[in-house]
Amino acid sequence: xxxxxxxxxxxxxxxxxxxxxxxxxxxxxxxxxxxxxxxxxxxxxxxxxxxxxxxxxxxxxxxxxxxxxxxxxxxxxxxx
Numbered sequence: 001x002x003x004x005x006x007x008x009x010x011x012x013x014x015x016x017x018x019x020x021x022x023x024x025x026x027x028x029x030x031x032x033x034x035x036x037x038x039x040x041x042x043x044x045x046x047x048x049x050x051x052x053x054x055x056x057x058x059x060x061x062x063x064x065x066x067x068x069x070x071x072x073x074x075x076x077x078x079x080x
Contacts (some may be wrong), residue, residue, distance in 0.1 A: 004078060006072040008043065009055070016044045017076035024073040036060045037074060 003066045011017050022032050031039040035041070036059055046056040046063065066074075 005075055006078065008045075008066070008074040008076050009058075009068045011043075011076060011078060013045045013046045013047060013055075016042055016079045018042055018079065020077050021075040022073065023075060024070075026074070028070065032070075032074065035064055036062075041077070043074075043076065070073060 006017075008017070008019075019037055019039055021039070022029055022037065024032060029078060033068055041059060042059040048055050049065075053072065054061050054067045056065050057071075
């Protein structure tokens, strides 16, 4: 991976990133695409649930919750 490119589950809370790639397939990939997680989309890590999972993310004016298992398959580039 390029320097600065990380899985979404490693994005710190309050930080924004740009989606660069989805490495999932099948129904999971389809769900991510349906949620708007396509290349060059800006996503922000908002908050973590009390148990640590899922994490809430802001994307295209909506808030979605993803488990670490799902978000680890979304590759992002953090914004400065």
